[in-house]
Amino acid sequence: MPEYAIGVDLGGTNLRAAAIDREGRFIDKISGSTDLAEGRDAVIDDIVRNIVTLRDRLGPAGLRGVGIGVPGFIELEKGMIVGSHNLPGFDNFPVRDEIGRRLGSAVILENDANAAALGEKWMGAGQGVDDLVLLTLGTGIGGGIISRGRILHGFVGMAGELGHLTVVPNGNPCGCGNRGCVEKHASATAIEAMAKLVALGDNLTAKDVYDLAVGGDHLAKRVFESMGTALGTALAILVNVFNFPLYLLSGGALPAWDFFAPAMFAEVEARSFTYRVTKTRIEKASLGNEAGLYGAACLPFHLS
Amino acid sequence: MPEYAIGVDLGGTNLRAAAIDREGRFIDKISGSTDLAEGRDAVIDDIVRNIVTLRDRLGPAGLRGVGIGVPGFIELEKGMIVGSHNLPGFDNFPVRDEIGRRLGSAVILENDANAAALGEKWMGAGQGVDDLVLLTLGTGIGGGIISRGRILHGFVGMAGELGHLTVVPNGNPCGCGNRGCVEKHASATAIEAMAKLVALGDNLTAKDVYDLAVGGDHLAKRVFESMGTALGTALAILVNVFNFPLYLLSGGALPAWDFFAPAMFAEVEARSFTYRVTKTRIEKASLGNEAGLYGAACLPFHLS
Numbered sequence: 001m002p003e004y005a006i007g008v009d010l011g012g013t014n015l016r017a018a019a020i021d022r023e024g025r026f027i028d029k030i031s032g033s034t035d036l037a038e039g040r041d042a043v044i045d046d047i048v049r050n051i052v053t054l055r056d057r058l059g060p061a062g063l064r065g066v067g068i069g070v071p072g073f074i075e076l077e078k079g080m081i082v083g084s085h086n087l088p089g090f091d092n093f094p095v096r097d098e099i100g101r102r103l104g105s106a107v108i109l110e111n112d113a114n115a116a117a118l119g120e121k122w123m124g125a126g127q128g129v130d131d132l133v134l135l136t137l138g139t140g141i142g143g144g145i146i147s148r149g150r151i152l153h154g155f156v157g158m159a160g161e162l163g164h165l166t167v168v169p170n171g172n173p174c175g176c177g178n179r180g181c182v183e184k185h186a187s188a189t190a191i192e193a194m195a196k197l198v199a200l201g202d203n204l205t206a207k208d209v210y211d212l213a214v215g216g217d218h219l220a221k222r223v224f225e226s227m228g229t230a231l232g233t234a235l236a237i238l239v240n241v242f243n244f245p246l247y248l249l250s251g252g253a254l255p256a257w258d259f260f261a262p263a264m265f266a267e268v269e270a271r272s273f274t275y276r277v278t279k280t281r282i283e284k285a286s287l288g289n290e291a292g293l294y295g296a297a298c299l300p301f302h303l304s
Numbered sequence: 305m306p307e308y309a310i311g312v313d314l315g316g317t318n319l320r321a322a323a324i325d326r327e328g329r330f331i332d333k334i335s336g337s338t339d340l341a342e343g344r345d346a347v348i349d350d351i352v353r354n355i356v357t358l359r360d361r362l363g364p365a366g367l368r369g370v371g372i373g374v375p376g377f378i379e380l381e382k383g384m385i386v387g388s389h390n391l392p393g394f395d396n397f398p399v400r401d402e403i404g405r406r407l408g409s410a411v412i413l414e415n416d417a418n419a420a421a422l423g424e425k426w427m428g429a430g431q432g433v434d435d436l437v438l439l440t441l442g443t444g445i446g447g448g449i450i451s452r453g454r455i456l457h458g459f460v461g462m463a464g465e466l467g468h469l470t471v472v473p474n475g476n477p478c479g480c481g482n483r484g485c486v487e488k489h490a491s492a493t494a495i496e497a498m499a500k501l502v503a504l505g506d507n508l509t510a511k512d513v514y515d516l517a518v519g520g521d522h523l524a525k526r527v528f529e530s531m532g533t534a535l536g537t538a539l540a541i542l543v544n545v546f547n548f549p550l551y552l553l554s555g556g557a558l559p560a561w562d563f564f565a566p567a568m569f570a571e572v573e574a575r576s577f578t579y580r581v582t583k584t585r586i587e588k589a590s591l592g593n594e595a596g597l598y599g600a601a602c603l604p605f606h607l608s
Contacts, residue, residue, distance in 0.1 A: 243458020
C-alpha cells in the first residue's frame, strides 16, 4: 500500500489533481477543465469527484491528506478565498470546509502561487534552498515566498501577493484598486494591452506578440523589454527586502525569456545594491505548471 | 551579581552603550558622540572603552555577551559593513572580530535598524507580536523585519534594506545606485531637499520645515504630504509582501506624524487590497532612539 497525498490545482481554466508520494513521485493524475460556466457548486463537485477517483484507485488507507491550491487572496483560518477575479462565486464561500465535509477528511487550502513555490522548493529548481521567492508569470502574476523552509503566510494568509507590487506609481489601473501593479505591466494581459497600444495588431494574444518578436518585429521586442523592466523593478524590491539566495520565475512567459530577461537583469542591477554585491540567483523555475500540484500534495506531508 | 548584556548603538553622530538585563531593565548607560574625524581606529577605541567601562562597573562575571548595531549593509558571516555612507573607513573592515579580539570575547554585529526592530519586539510597541516591520525615519531610512520572532537576515545579512525600496521609478538619485528610493523621498534629507525645491528658504533643516508646518505654512505642509505619499507607497508594498499584523515607524520624523500620516494612510489604502481587508496596524514605535540599544543587548540573550 503506497503512502500518498493528493494535490489539487484549481485554476480559472484548468482543474488538475495528482496523487504524489512522500518522495515526490507522481503516482496518478487527472486533468480537466474548470467549468466555471456551470457555477461554483459544479466546480466543487468536479474537485471532489477527482479526489475521490484518485482515492478509490489507490486505496483510502494510504492517503495522508489533501492540499488544494487556488488563485486569489486566502483567509487561511477560515479556509476561504476573499479576492479572486478568476473564480466568481468562490468569494467568501467556505470552500475548504465544504470539500472536507464531502470527502469526510481534512483539507488544506493554499494560494496557488504559494503552493507552486513550495513545489519548486520540494522537487524543482529550489531543492536544497530554504529561502526563495517565486513569481508566476501568466494571465496575472502570482507570488510565493518560502522563508526558513516554509511558506510565509502573514497573519491572515495573504503574504506573497507580489503581482500587486507597485512598479509604476501612476501606471495601469488594477482590479485590486491600485495603479501600476507589476501584474498590469508584465503579465500576458499586459503584453496584449501593450501590443494594442503600439498598434501591433488587433486582439493579439501574448503568444502572437511572442511570435512577432521571434520574427524580428522591433515593436514586439520593445513590448517584452517593457515587461522585463517592470519585472526587474519588482525583483529589485524583493532582493532589497529579502536578500534571499534565489528568485524563480515560472509560467507561460518563460519561452520569451530571451526577449524580456536582458531588460529585467539590467533593471535589477541598476536598482539593487544588494544584487550587485551578492551572488543572488534569478532563474527559471523547473516544474512548469506541475509545481502547484507538487506543492499542494506536499502540504499534507508537513515535510518542513 | 546581575546577569546582563551590553548593547552598543554606533551611529554616524552618536555612540551609545547600555547594560541591560534579561528582563529588559536598563542597568547602566554611556552616551557620547561618534568622533569620525579622528578616524576608524579611534571610533573603535571608543566603542571598546565604553564596553570595558560598563563591564568593569558591573563585573565581568555577569556579562552574557555584546551586541553592536551599525548602519549600512552587513555581511553577517564576515562581521563586516560593506556599504555605509555614514561610517567612512569601516567598509570591508573586520569590525566585529577586531572588537571581539580587544575585548577577549565574542561580539554579535547587526544592522542598526534590525536591532531597533528586535528591540521594539522585545520591550517596545511590538511586544507580543512575532511578525513586524520597522521603518526608521531619520537622516536616511532603515528597515528591520522580524519574522516568526527573529530578525530576517537573508543569506548574506542584507535583508530589510527598506530605505532602498523604489517608490518613484524615475525619482531622486540615491547613493545605492538606484533612483526613487523611499529614503530619497521621505527621510529628513528628502524633507530638506523638497523645502529647497519649493523655495521655502535656504538651508532649512527638517526641524525648520516642521516648525513652518506647525505655523500653518502650506508649502511646508505639502512637503510632509509628499513624504507621507512616498512612505505610503513603500508601506503598501510591504503590506502586500508580508501581510504582517504590525508595521512600526520610528525616528526623528515622528513629531511630524500629523502632517505626513494622513497622506501615508491614504496611499496605503489606495494601493493595498490586503490593507483594506485586514486589520493591519501601522503605528508609532515606542522606544525612541533606545530601541537599537535594547535590540543590540537582546541579541546575546538569544531569547528567540
